[in-house]
Amino acid sequence: MAGEVDRAEERLERQRRHWDATYVAHPVMYGDGPSDPAIYAAEAFRSAAAHDVVELGAGHGRDALFFAREGFTVRALDFSSTALQQLSAAAQASAVGERVITAVHDVRAPLPLPDMSADAVFAHMLLCMALSTDQICAAVGEVHRVLRPGGVFVYTVRHTGDAHYGAGTSHGDDIYEHGGFAVHFFTRDLVTALADGWTLAEVHSFSEGELPRQLWRVTQVATP
Structure with missing residues (x-):
């Protein structure tokens, strides 16, 4: 068991270094425009009377x-300090620096927020990184802890219908590494399990990118 934990820790550290190097080599690698899930999420958050957004x-x-330009206060968390430096510089250049707070954070650790202190949480493909099922469940538990009752959580994940599922190097637990990036591909049962104790509002299928990647966009609401 200790050996498995050590290998998982090593894999995640390799991923952190890989992402840092990727952001250095390809600044603004995903472009300047918002993702489609973020556009959807902004409307969902506004409908829930949210004022602040935590992005994992x-x-x-x-x-x-995008959330900051839409008027939300944003706490942006990521384990890549390189990416967050780029984000902070872009926020200042876009005159929304006062509405964006950045912090280096590993999603395996508790969120640096008090209980019931956030209106909304957004995570685009964060949960399907090289995280074990237990770590994903713990992370979603943390999201529920920091959301106020009625707060909205929108997340997206690649799933087992994706063309890369089963390709590349297998790390077990439905995690496959392809092109240097390790992905935990979600089953529908995992989505259902993560909604336990929440109100599951929607599971929406969509595709993104050149492969294209196959994803689910999940919307769930925190219950007391």
Whole structure:
């Protein structure tokens, strides 16, 4: 068991270094425009009377900057300091720096927020990184802890219908590494399990990118 934990820790550290190097080599690698899930999420958050958004895995900030331009206060968390430096510089250049707070954070650790202190949480493909099922469940538990009752959580994940599922190097637990990036591909049962104790509002299928990647966009609401 200790050996498995050590290998998982090593794999995640390799992923952190890989992402840092990727952001250095390809600044603004996902472009300046917001993702489609972020556009959807902004409307969902506004409908829930949200004022602040916590983004997990914010990367270089295309969605965090979009939320800020839409009037939300954004706390952007990511384990890549390189990405967050790019995000902070872009926020200042876009005159929304006062609405964007960045912090280096590993999603395996508790969120640096008090209980019931956030209106909304957004995570675009963060949960399907090289995380074990137990770590994903713990992370979603943390999201529920920091959301106020009625707060909205929108997340997206690649799933087992994706063309890369089963390709590349297997790390077990439905995690496959392809092109240097390790992905935990979600089953529908895992989505259902993560909604336990929440109100599951929607599971929406969509595709993104050149492969294209096959994803689910999940919307769930925190219950008391």
